[in-house]
Amino acid sequence: MSKCTVIPVLRELVRCYQAFERASAEHIRALGLTPSQFDIVATLGNTEGMTFKELGEKTLITKGTLTGVADRLADRALVERFDCPDDGRATILRLTRKGERLFQEVFAPHMAFLLPAFESLPEAERAALARRLRVLGDALEARRATLGKAA
Amino acid sequence: MSKCTVIPVLRELVRCYQAFERASAEHIRALGLTPSQFDIVATLGNTEGMTFKELGEKTLITKGTLTGVADRLADRALVERFDCPDDGRATILRLTRKGERLFQEVFAPHMAFLLPAFESLPEAERAALARRLRVLGDALEARRATLGKAA
DNA sequence: TATTGTTATACTCTATAACTATA
DNA sequence: TATAGTTATAGAGTATAACAATA
Numbered sequence: 001m002s003k004c005t006v007i008p009v010l011r012e013l014v015r016c017y018q019a020f021e022r023a024s025a026e027h028i029r030a031l032g033l034t035p036s037q038f039d040i041v042a043t044l045g046n047t048e049g050m051t052f053k054e055l056g057e058k059t060l061i062t063k064g065t066l067t068g069v070a071d072r073l074a075d076r077a078l079v080e081r082f083d084c085p086d087d088g089r090a091t092i093l094r095l096t097r098k099g100e101r102l103f104q105e106v107f108a109p110h111m112a113f114l115l116p117a118f119e120s121l122p123e124a125e126r127a128a129l130a131r132r133l134r135v136l137g138d139a140l141e142a143r144r145a146t147l148g149k150a151a
Numbered sequence: 152m153s154k155c156t157v158i159p160v161l162r163e164l165v166r167c168y169q170a171f172e173r174a175s176a177e178h179i180r181a182l183g184l185t186p187s188q189f190d191i192v193a194t195l196g197n198t199e200g201m202t203f204k205e206l207g208e209k210t211l212i213t214k215g216t217l218t219g220v221a222d223r224l225a226d227r228a229l230v231e232r233f234d235c236p237d238d239g240r241a242t243i244l245r246l247t248r249k250g251e252r253l254f255q256e257v258f259a260p261h262m263a264f265l266l267p268a269f270e271s272l273p274e275a276e277r278a279a280l281a282r283r284l285r286v287l288g289d290a291l292e293a294r295r296a297t298l299g300k301a302a
Numbered sequence: 303t304a305t306t307g308t309t310a311t312a313c314t315c316t317a318t319a320a321c322t323a324t325a
Numbered sequence: 326t327a328t329a330g331t332t333a334t335a336g337a338g339t340a341t342a343a344c345a346a347t348a
Binding site for chain 1: 313314315316317318319323324325
């Protein structure tokens with residue numbers, strides 16, 4: 001019925017995200033990181049580290065792939081593994097000091113670069129946008145959860 | 152200064168997009184298409200076809216990669232190439248009848264599946280969301296355009 | 303000379319399934 | 326038995342640069 005108001009939202013969501021991706025891509029590659037590697041570094045930033053399982057859930061990267069991505073970051077001494085004290089099967093991945101430094105050195109300039117774009121919306125509208133994206137995001141996650149149920 | 156209202160928008164944008172991606176991924180893979188291939192099919196859907204150049208601009212896929220993705224779709228007879236009448240250098244890619252059929256058979260059910268999630272927002276809010284995403288997307292594109300200028 | 307698409311290369315990501323070690 | 330992470334494999338995507346044909 002109201003498909004006519006769904007398509008525009010979807011189109012703008014994709015377009016807006018892609019614009020963000022595009023604007024970020026050059027910054028990321030300048031660091032010598034792939035998008036997946038950046039995803040990991042960004043997710044680990046400002047945390048004490050987390051298990052591969054958690055990391056996989058947050059980044060949409062499956063565990064087999066994650067091992068390889070983590071290996072490449074570890075080769076560059078940006079992340080390190082250590083045993084999870086709570087569960088002998090689990091491994092925790094966290095940024096090394098070098099990784100922390102990269103994260104800090106990169107994020108501030110990156111946000112500063114993006115900031116003017118976000119200022120195209122007045123503050124109140126930004127808040128409203130965030131709220132609605134959250135509602136829609138929750139609904140999309142709930143919708144997906146129905147997939148496993150009845151197939 | 153107002154970084155505190157930027158981060159939430161960014162986080163929700165990413166999360167919402169990823170929720171959409173996740174919800175779509177299983178549908179797409181059920182067709183035996185990769186995300187990039189789906190991207191091409193979706194972009195070509197309801198068009199007369201377009202050049203590789205246009206397709207690359209719309210999908211963020213670089214020309215070298217595009218050749219390979221198009222080849223794999225052509226192997227499955229979902230797309231076909233023909234010479235651009237206006238420019239001897241250009242090649243137009245378009246959906247075959249089989250590709251059109253796939254597009255039609257896939258999009259209606261896919262939208263029908265996603266629809267309930269979008270109905271989590273009343274119609275007026277959906278329209279507002281689309282408008283703000285558009286403003287932000289435009290601003291992000293404009294921001295990116297400044298990159299090439301002063302380096 | 304510049305542009306369109308292809309080719310070649312080298313690497314990364316990806317899904318999947320089998321494997322290990324813990325639980 | 327189930328779960329966390331690794332390994333192995335085969336295919337696909339990716340950036341880049343060199344190339345042919347056309348503008």
